[in-house]
Amino acid sequence: TDAERGRQKAAVCVACHGADGIAVIAEYPNLAGQKVKYLQLAIKAYRDGERRHAVMSPMAAGLSEQDIADIAAFYASLPPAGTSSSK
Amino acid sequence: TDAERGRQKAAVCVACHGADGIAVIAEYPNLAGQKVKYLQLAIKAYRDGERRHAVMSPMAAGLSEQDIADIAAFYASLPPAGTSSSK
Numbered sequence: 001t002d003a004e005r006g007r008q009k010a011a012v013c014v015a016c017h018g019a020d021g022i023a024v025i026a027e028y029p030n031l032a033g034q035k036v037k038y039l040q041l042a043i044k045a046y047r048d049g050e051r052r053h054a055v056m057s058p059m060a061a062g063l064s065e066q067d068i069a070d071i072a073a074f075y076a077s078l079p080p081a082g083t084s085s086s087k
Numbered sequence: 088t089d090a091e092r093g094r095q096k097a098a099v100c101v102a103c104h105g106a107d108g109i110a111v112i113a114e115y116p117n118l119a120g121q122k123v124k125y126l127q128l129a130i131k132a133y134r135d136g137e138r139r140h141a142v143m144s145p146m147a148a149g150l151s152e153q154d155i156a157d158i159a160a161f162y163a164s165l166p167p168a169g170t171s172s173s174k
Contacts, residue, residue, distance in 0.1 A: 023122060023125070026122055026124040027128055028125055029122060029125045029129070030120070030121055030122060033167065033168070034117055035117060037113040037114050038113065038114055038115055038117075041114055042116070045138070050139050051132070051138045052137050052138075053132075053137070080119075081120065081166075081168055
């Protein structure tokens, strides 16, 4: 599925956004349970320059449409409150 | 508290992001339970031009530091899965 591919493609994302989609850094967003369409648009906004961020802009620069769909599907599939007491 | 002031200041925000912080539109993010620091940074990014969005850029343009702190505190205080079956 998209989400399963996305989990693999998100290997680098989890360093900041957490393996369960609950960010490990206060300045970064939780992504768990976020709307899939919004996640796609947010990544594309970094890729296409509508958002500028020192980390996310280069991260998104090389992503294909399929990569973005997969990664968004993965994070959207996670429970919004996290899988532990990680929030 | 900040969150109580924020609830009042967020009167216009809820049209898209939901009274419980669960967005009513697929293209827009849920904000309930999001990290307060991230919410502040995101609003400031729209205000300061690091993010460009047809709705959010003008929405954020007139916000003070205190407005941003209050609105962020309000959305961060809401349960991440929503208060009903609204997700």
